[in-house]
Amino acid sequence: MxxxxxxxxxxxxxxxxxxxxxxxxxxxxFQVSTFAAQVGTRTFRLKRIKGLNAALADTLIHIxxxxxxAFVDSIPPLLTINGMNFDFVEDxxxxxxxxxxxxxxxxxxxxxxxxxxxxxx
Amino acid sequence: MPDLFPHKSGLGxxxxxxxxxxxxxxxxxxxxxxxxxxxxxxxxxxxxLDIGAIAAQTTSVRVQAVNLQLQDNEFGQFRWFPIxxxxxxxxxxxxxxxxxxxxxxxxxxxxxxxxxxxxxxxxFFVWEDYSPWFEAMNVMDYALAxxxxxxxxxxxxxxxxxxxxxxxxxxxxxxxTYVVASGSAGIPR
Numbered sequence: 001m002x003x004x005x006x007x008x009x010x011x012x013x014x015x016x017x018x019x020x021x022x023x024x025x026x027x028x029x030f031q032v033s034t035f036a037a038q039v040g041t042r043t044f045r046l047k048r049i050k051g052l053n054a055a056l057a058d059t060l061i062h063i064x065x066x067x068x069x070a071f072v073d074s075i076p077p078l079l080t081i082n083g084m085n086f087d088f089v090e091d092x093x094x095x096x097x098x099x100x101x102x103x104x105x106x107x108x109x110x111x112x113x114x115x116x117x118x119x120x121x
Numbered sequence: 122m123p124d125l126f127p128h129k130s131g132l133g134x135x136x137x138x139x140x141x142x143x144x145x146x147x148x149x150x151x152x153x154x155x156x157x158x159x160x161x162x163x164x165x166x167x168x169x170l171d172i173g174a175i176a177a178q179t180t181s182v183r184v185q186a187v188n189l190q191l192q193d194n195e196f197g198q199f200r201w202f203p204i205x206x207x208x209x210x211x212x213x214x215x216x217x218x219x220x221x222x223x224x225x226x227x228x229x230x231x232x233x234x235x236x237x238x239x240x241x242x243x244x245f246f247v248w249e250d251y252s253p254w255f256e257a258m259n260v261m262d263y264a265l266a267x268x269x270x271x272x273x274x275x276x277x278x279x280x281x282x283x284x285x286x287x288x289x290x291x292x293x294x295x296x297x298t299y300v301v302a303s304g305s306a307g308i309p310r
Contacts, residue, residue, distance in 0.1 A: 121269070
């Protein structure tokens with residue numbers, strides 16, 4: 001019998017078109033569940049990143065928390081290739097845990113991104 | 122041999138410690154609460170407590186899990202595990218440690234879910250609103266943003282037993298399940 005008591009819920013963020021570059025324009029690509037009436041607090045881990053680089057140049061994307069001067073990288077920047085899809089899966093990603101919304105920005109726009117996460121209660 | 126007893130773990134997960142019409146004796150300190158179960162229901166696993174942020178290599182204050190309190194005349198049977206990387210000491214009531222040996226007090230870590238998937242070693246009982254207290258140690262060199270505890274089990278509504286029934290139980294003429302709802306400092310020499 002396998003019991004996975006620590007397992008969370010697999011969820012996905014919205015398809016997010018990052019049409020403006022720069023840390024000041026970082027956008028939420030996954031928002032942690034924070035309903036006022038929910039029981040307990042939640043966190044999540046990044047499990048997959050899928051996206052498209054339409055920036056007309058190779059570019060870095062930064063994934064972390066906060067916006068502008070409050071932005072902090074949670075994982076190293078990822079290099080994406082001009083005109084190509086990118087797909088980082090669980091084995092490519094560190095087991096970082098977020099307790100607030102995950103934000104992202106590209107160094108050059110436009111980049112479209114979607115993430116899969118596992119959220120824990 | 123009774124079929125239901127505390128900390129039971131056969132193949133599968135948790136079982137209730139008593140059924141409707143069963144006699145129980147809930148021990149809280151030196152008080153014996155002689156009761157008959159008149160209703161019970163499961164409490165699915167939920168996050169009963171978030172101790173909150175804990176700085177690196179520090180111990181949190183002892184925090185009461187008020188979400189595990191029950192109404193008057195009720196007792197609860199719970200199993201639990203933490204989901205954040207810390208070592209947790211368990212107290213019931215606030216000054217009586219549980220999992221206590223002569224020289225140390227046992228702790229729970231998230232690894233309990235692989236070492237004891239049925240969590241039967243974590244089982245504890247709560248009498249009315251005498252809920253437990255948790256104290257977490259962040260053993261890492263990094264701050265912990267949260268320290269969450271998941272618990273689940275059964276809630277029992279009980280009525281008081283007559284003295285005649287208690288006498289029968291004490292004389293071995295009627296069955297009763299004893300459950301412990303507090304720690305013990307032992308018996309002094």
